[in-house]
Amino acid sequence: MISAYTGTAVQAAEKPLLEAGVDLMARAAYGLANAVLWRLRTSGRVYGSSVALLIGPGNNGADALYAGELLSRRGVRTTAVLGSERVHGPAFAAFQAAGGTVVRLAERGVRDSASLVAQADLVVDGLLGTGARGGLRDAVADLVAALCEIGGLQVIACDLPSGVNADTGEVSGVVLSAIETVTFGGIKAGLLLPPGEGFAGDISYVDLDLSLPAAALERLDQDDLLRHWPRPGRSDHKYSRGVLGVVAGSTAYPGAAQLALHGALAAGTAMIRYLGPATLRAGGLPPEVVPGASTVAANRVQAWLVGPGVSDDAEQERRCLDAINSGLPVLADAGALPLLPERVGPQVVITPHAGELAALLSRRGHPTVRADVERSALEHARLAAQLTGATVLLKGATIVVVSPQGEVHSQSEGTPWLATAGSGDVLAGILGALLAAGVAPPLAAAMAASVHGRAGVLASGGGPMTASGIAEAVPQVLRELFEGID
Ligand SMILES: NC(=O)C1=CN([C@@H]2O[C@H](COP(=O)(O)OP(=O)(O)OC[C@H]3O[C@@H](n4cnc5c(N)ncnc54)[C@H](O)[C@@H]3O)[C@@H](O)[C@H]2O)[C@@H](O)CC1
Ligand SMILES: Nc1ncnc2c1ncn2[C@@H]1O[C@H](COP(=O)(O)OP(=O)(O)O)[C@@H](O)[C@H]1O
Ligand SMILES: [K+]
Incomplete structure (x- = not known):
């Protein structure tokens, strides 16, 4: 550390x-x-x-x-x-x-x-x-x-x-x-x-x-990741490892759901229940993903990941809101950010980039533009955590995490090649995986940022990469982390 x-x-x-x-x-x-x-x-x-x-x-x-x-x-x-x-x-x-x-x-x-x-x-x-x-x-x-x-x-x-x-x-x-x-x-x-x-x-x-x-x-450094990254024990089964519910994608943005699911699977989620449009459920899902019951309440999960690719779809928005209000750990990203209630509990994590954070603060009576957030990131992330009650992960070259209690983390293992469409959806998947496994929100957010950055570096190798490539690199990052331990 x-x-x-x-x-x-x-x-x-x-x-x-x-x-x-x-x-x-x-x-x-x-x-x-x-x-x-x-x-x-x-x-x-x-x-x-x-x-x-x-x-x-x-x-x-x-x-x-x-x-x-x-x-x-x-x-x-x-x-x-x-x-x-x-x-x-x-x-x-x-x-x-x-x-x-x-x-x-x-x-x-x-x-x-x-x-x-x-x-x-x-x-x-x-x-x-x-x-x-x-x-x-x-x-x-x-x-x-x-x-x-x-x-x-x-x-x-x-x-x-x-x-x-x-x-x-x-x-x-x-x-x-x-x-x-x-x-x-x-x-x-x-x-x-x-x-x-x-x-x-x-x-x-x-x-x-x-x-x-x-x-x-x-x-966090490598030792912290190793100490806190959840690994299954002999007596674990797929339910005990933590089930993640995912509300992502819409007819307009099917890819975001794919990438968030890919990220969560790559980070070690043993079981995912997916809620989304029929077109996506019908064939486009990774084979490991289980189609969930259509309402949030009817699904037994340990955490929710909501919002990537959710746009202009009333049913998906309803699900996002229900998950946010469920009392379970929940990661609200992208399309779920404008739906966030006035106050949420500390089990909620939000993952805006600078533009999304500016929009969120503006909606809450603090007119802000992207450049303001970029100039003083901590101040704005802190304000968002105070106003919403959520843990805030502000994306960028250096990722800042602020908990509603005021704890601050930052990680910057990444590479500018990570600035590619869908990269944030993969990050959401990794973070969702950690929340489902029971890692506390601020720690989970910092760990996800770190592993996402490391996976980006590995996938990039100094050149361009795709968001899918980031997710594909996550297991290798974790294998290298676990190398040499029982
Ligand atoms: N306290 C100590 O004994 C030690 C301090 N150290 C050094 O001391 C530094 C802090 O020293 P100081 O407190 O003198 O602070 P600075 O060296 O930052 O200088 C502050 C002075 O600059 C002026 N000033 C402040 N803002 C200005 C601005 N925007 N434009 C122009 N002038 C401005 C003010 O008149 C103030 O007196 C540390 O950063 C470190 O380098 C080290 O030597 C280690 C030991
Ligand atoms: N210049 C940069 N250097 C390193 N990482 C970056 C840089 N710009 C963006 N990122 C990372 O890339 C991801 C982009 O996420 P996001 O903005 O949500 O994109 P998308 O919505 O297309 O997935 C975040 O994890 C962010 O921290
Ligand atoms: K100086």
Whole structure:
């Protein structure tokens, strides 16, 4: 499990150590300098290479300056570009004493400073850290915009990419994309949330031996999947493993039902009862799927998956609503989202993409467009969980899961090739399988996101794939997970 924390929590945890005189900044700077040295070494040479340091007014800039001092002493040509008048005095003095060059943005101007920075082998982003309020502003924002336009820079972010909110991953204004972020004392939640994660690159962690509070966000790893993924025991039979009821598809969208069923079967559901249009039931179903009784109430299941491909079909919509109101664990996706009652219980999971989440919030008196959700995903997912009472899984390159109790998970094992029609239906199937097997909704949502992403990577192999291909890869992902255990 990877745990991540708010910037405030990390700063609070630093306080007692700082009061005891521990030089945390020196440890942070040492970790940052080592990351830079490693990059320089792997790309050729350390001695005689050049590093540009973008320096802000606070301790983040100080970390970068102290790292610059260490780099200068190793023979790296360092140039600090001071973004503001204010700079950490002792760090600045140490940097200069080690022979670093200083450039003031206000004197040199944006264009000149940008071309200077672009010539460096590596750039360290030390403009803003956990003390940031809002995004980059004024000339510093212009400098970063100019650097983004030049492109191709090798940037290492100090603690977090400047302009990314440490707590939420929200991005306001321009941000330099890093190849690596060296973060101190605790991984900041914003590094594992969209859109911030997209700017962070690889995350390296410098331990400062802090006593941290409960995590603000958790990310499951392979061990968590292995521990929690349901596997049949000797005494199991197909009913005891959990039966999934599926309400999916319509005459207009038969494929979504197929993909959701395929996803659920691939993820290990032993028994599925399917409710849908006669045309679909008549021949198009996978042979393993059992046609269910026509009403929700007449089917004995342990969980429901409702909504993929449900469109303009009153009978299917009635079934979706009945399943949502059944009190059983239920995953409501796609066509079921507009049917969601005002409040539901915590046994309900919804799986919108950004556009669907914006529509849901707008229907509930919070006018929202897709771009709002994309800019601050956590905030909007949280609002939806509070308003509906459901666990919310917000889809995208980084998937965010928020429970109505406020627990947050995020997963990002996937690949952009997953952005293909029907991919979400397969995810719904995987999640439905876990709910039917009795896994608690927030955990099930995070596990499904993880396995869906892994299956996408396996199916893609670096190239295009179909949604069916994702489902076909799921058993292999699980086999590899279970390898070596009884
Ligand atoms: N607390 C500690 O002793 C440690 C902190 N560390 C570093 O310290 C950083 C936090 O330091 P600070 O609290 O000084 O925070 P920052 O370095 O983020 O700087 C905050 C300062 O920048 C200004 N500012 C805030 N938002 C701005 C904006 N949008 N545009 C322009 N200026 C803005 C404010 O005047 C504020 O004083 C961490 O990210 C980490 O890099 C590390 O050295 C480890 C130890
Ligand atoms: N850029 C991306 N990188 C990784 N995964 C993505 C990306 N875009 C979308 N996905 C994933 O692909 C799936 C798309 O689901 P959805 O939007 O519902 O599509 P559909 O309705 O066509 O099935 C989700 O699991 C989402 O998280
Ligand atoms: K930074």
